[in-house]
Amino acid sequence: AQSVTQLDSQVPVFEEAPVELRCNYSSSVSVYLFWYVQYPNQGLQLLLKYLSGSTLVKGINGFEAEFNKSQTSFHLRKPSVHISDTAEYFCAVSDPGAGSYQLTFGKGTKLSVIP
């Protein structure tokens, strides 16, 4: 079974500073990778996804992530964060070879942007 590790449970960062949220997954087989964001008292929404092709994926709100197969990582980055980026971020993986329908989520990283 797949597993996802988000190494940092909380990340504080000053406004306009860069940020990287780390994500590693367990399997080296072909996978689909996702980052979701959850704002306070809301459901999750998709930030970006990697299905195939270019390993650098760009998403909404200026976020991007890079798929690294050899390191089984899919770290999320933003060059300059805004107060409105304060939220919880979840990395997720699915296995298309096993039907791809079930997403396995990490435990989340709470990003706090400090004015």
Place this chain on the structure above:
Amino acid sequence: GAGVSQSPSNKVTEKGKDVELRCDPISGHTALYWYRQSLGQGLEFLIYFQGNSAPDKSGLPSDRFSAERTGGSVSTLTIQRTQQEDSAVYLCASSTTSGGANTGELFFGEGSRLTVL
């Protein structure tokens, strides 16, 4: 509506009571999921429905939990004889397929927050 709708948004119940949580997916989405989100635990998969196929119930934590999906649309998650450890946010999501394959992109509702006293 345009998105996934869940009700109730908040539910407080006494230990031992039964609760029902409802999910109305995006129209036309064939796949429906229930996840449980507990503090510090991330999202835990509970159950998955795809079209008319038998549901994948592998994530249900005990036989007190059950779910059904009527007419391939609305789903109800039922928790019988609730326990305090059932307190969590229950998230519903739906998705569609592309080229016959589920790409795994889920559209989530805002969740039902269950508190068991």
